[in-house]
Amino acid sequence: MKTKIVQFGLGPIGVDCVKLAATKPWAEIVGGVDIDPDKAGKSLTEVAGVPDLDACRIYSDVNELLSEVRPDVVLHTAGSRAAESFAQLTPLLKQGVRVVSSCEELLFPALRAPQETEATDALCREAGAAVLGTGVNPGFVLDVLPICLTGVARSVASIYGERVVNASTRRMPLQRKVGSGMEPDQFRALFREGKAGHAGFQESLALIAHALGWTLGPITETCEPVIADHDIQTDYFKVAKGLTCGLHQIVEAEGEGHAIKLDLKMYLDAQDPHDAVHIEGEPSIKLRIDKGVAGDGATVAAVINAVPRILKAPAGVRLMSELALPCWA
Amino acid sequence: MKTKIVQFGLGPIGVDCVKLAATKPWAEIVGGVDIDPDKAGKSLTEVAGVPDLDACRIYSDVNELLSEVRPDVVLHTAGSRAAESFAQLTPLLKQGVRVVSSCEELLFPALRAPQETEATDALCREAGAAVLGTGVNPGFVLDVLPICLTGVARSVASIYGERVVNASTRRMPLQRKVGSGMEPDQFRALFREGKAGHAGFQESLALIAHALGWTLGPITETCEPVIADHDIQTDYFKVAKGLTCGLHQIVEAEGEGHAIKLDLKMYLDAQDPHDAVHIEGEPSIKLRIDKGVAGDGATVAAVINAVPRILKAPAGVRLMSELALPCWA
Structure with missing residues (x-):
């Protein structure tokens, strides 16, 4: 069974995530999320330029997405702040979805959002969900x-x-x-x-x-x-x-x-x-x-490569130090 | 609760494992194993020169050890061959003990001992045991x-x-x-x-x-x-x-x-x-x-540092690529 993936955030990093994920034999891209009215409603082929994703719609709202699509993993590239990212992701996490995010503060969210981290960790454990922040810097070379x-x-x-x-x-x-x-x-x-x-x-x-x-x-x-x-x-x-x-x-x-x-x-x-x-x-x-290690392209790689590992991880707000050894996937 | 540790093999690397483990506030050394008649029967203080381990006896036989002591983790530094190491460790694994070994072939035992690896993996899963091979080379710098x-x-x-x-x-x-x-x-x-x-x-x-x-x-x-x-x-x-x-x-x-x-x-x-x-x-x-990365001292560190991670790992014959990110412990 392929891993069903939704891309949340379709800026340059998000578009690149779709491109790299589309090359993975284990991944099946099933939709996107972006609040930008120029993107919502369009397909991932239109917005990301990736062939054969015409059926993958970009939703402006996570709940709307969830009413039509059930992802295994969401790739989140829509912010740098932990509390905001948790808020964006909560409806997904409540459904047991697993999330890999490039949100910088999610590398160690307890630093600036301790209460939100605790609450999100609790709801993840209840729902069998997990969320991880990763990247190159932060996320790899200096941590x-x-x-x-x-x-x-x-x-x-x-x-x-x-x-x-x-x-x-x-x-x-x-x-x-x-x-x-x-x-x-x-x-x-x-x-x-x-x-x-x-x-x-x-x-x-x-x-x-x-x-x-x-x-x-x-x-x-x-x-x-x-x-x-x-x-x-x-x-x-x-x-x-x-x-x-x-x-x-x-x-x-x-x-x-x-x-x-x-x-x-x-x-x-x-x-x-x-x-x-x-x-x-x-x-x-x-x-x-x-x-x-050059930043953007490798950050996208870090996000995609973490997908098989977040799927195997225990439920909760996870840290790179707890997940299995990083590895190309 | 401290992690109860037994040292299996009291050559230079094993002795150094005892010395390093003795510095860890989370570890409690409870015994040793060595077939050498010059060591068996003595205490770890006598053989490893570590104070306050006079009550920790060195057993010549694993079953004898198990009749008196119940370790959480065994540190194994008594061989380079996968099949022999598995045979030495089987009585421990059957009791659900977790093992970290410096045995070089245990880094990827399926290469030279595929049948023994499969059999040991099965008995580990049944007993809730786990075994890991690690070190510096093999175990870190080139893998x-x-x-x-x-x-x-x-x-x-x-x-x-x-x-x-x-x-x-x-x-x-x-x-x-x-x-x-x-x-x-x-x-x-x-x-x-x-x-x-x-x-x-x-x-x-x-x-x-x-x-x-x-x-x-x-x-x-x-x-x-x-x-x-x-x-x-x-x-x-x-x-x-x-x-x-x-x-x-x-x-x-x-x-x-x-x-x-x-x-x-x-x-x-x-x-x-x-x-x-x-x-x-x-x-x-x-x-x-x-x-x-200098070899022997760091190999001992790799073994000790893996203890908290093997305790959290799923049962089975485990690989460094599956365990959580290496980290000083």
Whole structure:
């Protein structure tokens, strides 16, 4: 029996999820959800450009979808906030549907939405449903990968993760998200208001601490603009020297003799993009991925690859640290 | 409630397991097993040198142990062969005990002991028992880590893993195992007889193929001596130029457009020791761990860290690819 899949959210990531899922022999795409009136009512073939999905309708409302289609798994790519995502997903979870989401805060939803997480966990257990947040960052390079490395450690004192992304090679929304072309003070103000910066970064740290059973002090998070030291021209932006060409975001926390620090730079014309993880412990481990794991395409892969694993997981709000080892599916 | 642990096998790795387990607040060591008459009858404090284990007796026989002690988990470090290990463990598994083993072939026991694996899996399911093979190599750097990386891959064409170990920095048994001081032809003959070489290497490849659902052709395995190009003196061996100072072992298999190749060099005075994994696919990922993950101490860590995960796993012969994400415990 194929796994019946519904795609919830048909922005660029959601469309790509449909495309990748359509290549999987174990998957059968059965519908979509999007509130955008330009998409609702159309077919997935029309909106995602995937052949043979003309019969897969996009619904504007989850309840309407549920009255006509019974998915096994919903792929959710419609938000970054845990509480909002839980609210969107509740009707599905009540029906025992399993969900894999790219929502950044769902990587560790108890951090910013503890009550909603508890309530959703309870209703999942009652209904046999499960929900998981995953991706590449958050979801892999600065959380899952460091946790995995500690599996061969006798002791762990501290964990440091570093990611440098050359935003020039990435799609337009990412170049905008990192502040390309902004006055530096404007970017700083936006970050303070929660309107700029990389989402889910504290969640990466919180997931590591949770997996290791570490009780740490408060997480501090800073985000500074990277200032262009020369005029930069990308396919989408022109950034004059002295303006913002990206971000440098750091989260850290420590306590009980342990420390975690994650350092993210995403900026235009970044040199030597890479991912790195340093475990200080016994043994210490220094891992490096040259060029890094590129974001969007791999995030879609992480979501699709998690489907067989969320189907086997116990009911509840699940974490990447609890699921089976990540694997291509 | 603490997890009651018995150590089966009290060679150097087993003794180190007792030492590390004794540091864990969640573990209570309750006994040992070893057929060596110099150890059986003594206490774990006497044999492993760990304080406060005077009451923990070492039994020469598993059934004798079971008549006096009821462990939750047995740590098994008493062999490299799957069929022999299953036979040793059967009385324990029949009682519903869970086992984590450093036995190399147990990483993927169906490769060389398919019937024993099937029979053991059946009796585990009946008794609520579970058994897992793990370690660093096999068990992590050239199997679990590559599988984990494919979790963010849209497609995977091939997987290449490489490990270079400077045997000069390792304990005596490893220096002996890699053939230090042997005539090269003598080493080759021993490998052909199955008496030399790194155990469990084919299992690493088989686990990757199994996790990815790849059906590959037969695994080919070669092992050549590394010839000393200068006189080498370690703490344990003196190797003249021209004699064997280590091994270079390769396993590979391909089929259906996929390929896996693993390349292991362990030799005295090896330069630039490291672990590396290359995933060719979308995206391609090149990972490197400078100096590599040192073997013995980390293998013991892998065994201990797997205890909480094997306790939560479904009954049966389990694989690292099925268990929750590795994590320090």
